[in-house]
Amino acid sequence: MLIVGAGPTGLTLACSLARQGVGVRVIEKSPGFQTGSRGKGLNPRSLEVLADFGITERLLGAGREREVFRKYFDGEFITDTDPHEDIRRTPDVPYPRGLFLPQTRVEQALREVLAGYGVEVELGCELAGFDQDETRVTARLASGEEIPADYLVGCDGGRSTVRKRLGIAFEGSGDRETAMVVGDVELEGLEPGYWHQWFSAKGALLLYPFESTTTWQFQANPERDADGRPVEPSPEGFQRIIEQHTGRTDVRVVGTSWISTWRVNVRLAERYRVGRVLLAGDAAHVHPIAGGLGMNTGIQDGWNLGWKLGYVLTGQAGPGLIDSYPEERRPVAARTLDITTAAMTTVAERSRTPGVGLEVVRSDDTTGLNVGYRWSSLATDGLDGVLQAGDRAPDAPLTDGEGRIVRLFELFAGSHFTLLAFGCPAPRLDGPVRGFAVDAGEDPLYDKDGHARRAYGIEGPALVLVRPDNHIALTAGSDGEEAVRGYLRRLRGL
Incomplete structure (x- = not known):
């Protein structure tokens, strides 16, 4: 079994397979593990998934379940709000709030679980191509090595080599002019107990402090050149953006460890499977960042696919079980694209009102707790109850x-x-x-x-x-x- 890509999706899938005794290899093109914070939130359903691997309590100690939003408009302080203060744990929902922490912490925890099963991520391994027949897949690495596998899963991101090699259309739209600059920065002069959110007609600046570190995640509309095109981000540009939005010179960028640009992209793979090759995570779907569903949807893809591949490979189910993965997860991804696109529009519109912040995107749809598969061929109902086959099974x-x-x-x-x-x-x-x-x-x-x-x-x-x-x-x-x-x-x- 070969997994291409060692982000949260690939690692969740690998942990599920290794736990079932399936031989698995995980290859990663990058020469080292990612260091940028990137996705910074686990929703309640992902916390339940990771609890099944025994790592949620450890992650809770490394992040924050509640965060006070400190909101500004046109540079002036407006109010502090805690959008999570009314959320309480119940017997059926042990993790009612999401968790704020860098994606790197999640990946590290999953790699440790995987290592416990004797599997290490193979860094610096670039997939060059693959062939398949009715019985196996043969992957070719850039190094010349060939890897035979029963199945191959592409968890290799929005620019997926696996998806491109399969010739699967990535349907949707992108907008290179609508962008945000993001990064991990070291700051002086700002109170770390708040998620600072500046909004104005000029756009937005968001500065989030990570627990037990001096690092902040920086998100903002980019600077633009004389022709109105986004300017490539830089530490100096981050400083200018901070001064523009805050009107302060005492908030200083003293270091950066990761800088990137995010552009609007809303796309869904036409298919999730061709023969013995499948797609999961960003390789199968990308969407706006509003609602923080990117990493979470990928984790839940891996969770859904993992037990199914494992049952097939250990002889506990027939190969047709794998078809239920795209049957169940592709409609969820399509719905996620709708949710996040609508949330992005809501933020853009309502952030023009003083005192409104990112809490406008919070809804039952972003918790993951309502995601179910009632339409699935695996759902069999005999009772007419509140819960039906395909629904999430509650705790108690x-x-x-x-x-x-x-x-x-x-x-x-x-x-x-x-x-x-x-x-x-x-x-x-x-x-x-x-x-x-x-x-x-x-x-x-x-x-x-x-x-x-x-x-x-x-x-x-x-x-x-x-x-x-x-x-x-x-x-x-x-x-x-x-x-x-x-x-x-x-x-x-x-």
């Missing part, structure tokens, strides 16, 4: 026979299916499924406060089968054992 606290709290997410963690039997014994099943009885049967777990039943909308006896990516596969009545067995047989026959 249960109690074991000794009074210890056992969370549903702890039961889900891993690459197995989970069968929850509410009010009835859990059937004994062969294959990659673990069954747990709730409030009945042998050695049950207890839903004493009813949190699990409320989260799943279940009143009487029922069976709920949860996929390895923590989405509901099937719901059935307590007599639905054969429906569960049939579902697992169907996976093997795909």
